[in-house]
Amino acid sequence: ITWKPVKNYADILYHKADGIAKITINRPEKRNAFRPQTVFEMYDAFADAREDQSIGVVLLTGAGPHTDGKYAFCAGGDQSVRGHAGYVGDDGVPRLNVLDLQKLIRSMPKVVIALVAGYAVGGGHVLHLVCDLTISADNGVFSQVGPKMGSFDGGFGSSYLARIVGQKKAREIWYLCRQYTAAQALDMGLVNAVVPVAQLEAEGVKWAREILTHSPLAIRCLKSAFNADVDGQSGIQELAGNATLLYYMTDEAKEFHSAQREKRKPDARKFPWLP
Ligand code: 2NE
Numbered sequence: 127i128t129w130k131p132v133k134n135y136a137d138i139l140y141h142k143a144d145g146i147a148k149i150t151i152n153r154p155e156k157r158n159a160f161r162p163q164t165v166f167e168m169y170d171a172f173a174d175a176r177e178d179q180s181i182g183v184v185l186l187t188g189a190g191p192h193t194d195g196k197y198a199f200c201a202g203g204d205q206s207v208r209g210h211a212g213y214v215g216d217d218g219v220p221r222l223n224v225l226d227l228q229k230l231i232r233s234m235p236k237v238v239i240a241l242v243a244g245y246a247v248g249g250g251h252v253l254h255l256v257c258d259l260t261i262s263a264d265n266g267v268f269s270q271v272g273p274k275m276g277s278f279d280g281g282f283g284s285s286y287l288a289r290i291v292g293q294k295k296a297r298e299i300w301y302l303c304r305q306y307t308a309a310q311a312l313d314m315g316l317v318n319a320v321v322p323v324a325q326l327e328a329e330g331v332k333w334a335r336e337i338l339t340h341s342p343l344a345i346r347c348l349k350s351a352f353n354a355d356v357d358g359q360s361g362i363q364e365l366a367g368n369a370t371l372l373y374y375m376t377d378e379a380k381e382f383h384s385a386q387r388e389k390r391k392p393d394a395r396k397f398p399w400l401p
Pocket residue numbers: 155156157159196201202203204205206222224245247248249250271272275277278279
C-alpha cells in the first residue's frame with residue numbers, strides 16, 4: 127500500500143490510500159499519550175475521514191517503536207499537562223476533549239480499526255475499546271490505571287467495557303489495574319486478532335480491504351444498530367438517521383417532496399402499504 131500524507135499536524139500523522147485512512151498518534155517519546163492538541167488533531171482527521179466518500183475504513187494506531195525499542199498504541203492522557211480541572215492546552219483551558227473523540231469514533235458511519243502495538247493504557251485503552259475492531263500485535267499490553275493514579279472513565283471506558291468482557295472481568299480490570307497480554311485480551315474478547323508486531327499494519331490493511339468489498343450502506347446500518355443497543359436515545363437517533371437517509375432515496379419520498387415543491391397533491395396511491 128502506498129500511503130499519501132493528507133495534512134501536516136504537530137502530534138499525529140494522517141495518511142490515505144485505496145479507500146483507507148490511517149491516523150497515527152505521533153508522540154512515541156511519551157508512549158503516545160495525548161494532550162488536548164493531540165485530541166483536537168485526531169478529531170479533525172477523523173472528521174475529514176468521515177466526510178470523504180472514498181474512505182470506508184480508518185486505521186488508528188500509534189507511532190513506534192520509540193528509541194528505547196518500546197512500542198505504544200497510547201498511554202492515555204498526558205499527565206504532564208493535567209491541571210486542576212482537566213488536561214490543559216496552550217490556551218490555558220482545562221479539557222477532557224477525548225470524550226468528544228470517543229463519540230465521533232463510535233458514531234461515524236465508517237469502520238474504525240485500532241491497531242495496537244505495545245501499551246494501550248488508561249484513556250489510550252478506552253480509545254481502542256471504542257473502535258469497531260481491534261487488532262493487536264503480540265506485544266500488546268492492555269490496562270486501565272485510573273484508580274492507581276487518580277482518574278477513571280465512567281463512560282464507555284467502564285460500561286462499554288463491561289458489555290465487551292462482562293461485568294466481572296470489567297470490574298477486575300478497573301479495580302485491580304493489572305496489565306493484560308495480547309493473548310489474554312484475545313481470550314476475553316477485548317481484541318479481534320493477535321499478529322506478530324511486524325505484520326500489524328499489513329493485517330489491518332487486509333481486514334480493511336476485505337471490509338471495502340462489502341456494502342457500505344449495510345455496514346453503516348449495522349454499525350448504528352450495534353450502537354443503538356447500547357447508546358439509548360442517541361443510538362436510536364443514529365439508527366433512525368439511516369432510515370431517513372434510505373427513505374430520502376426512495377421514489378416514494380421523492381414524490382412527496384416534489385409534490386410539496388410543485389404545490390400539488392402527492393400521488394400516494396402509487397406506493398404500496400407493504401405487509
Ligand atoms: C505506559 C507505561 C506503563 C509504560 O511504562 P514504561 O516503563 O515502558 O515507560 P515510562 O518510562 O514510564 O515512560 C516513557 C516516557 O513516557 C512518558 C513517561 O513519563 C516517560 O517520559 P520520560 O521520563 O522518559 O521523559 N509517559 C508515559 N505515559 C505518559 C503519560 N500518560 N503522560 C505523560 N507522559 C507519559 C507507563 O509509562 C505509564 O504507566 N504511563 C502512565 C499511564 C497513565 O497514567 N495514563 C493516564 C491514565 S488517565 C487517562 O488517560 C484518562 C482518564 O482516566 C480519563 C479521561 C481521559 C484520560
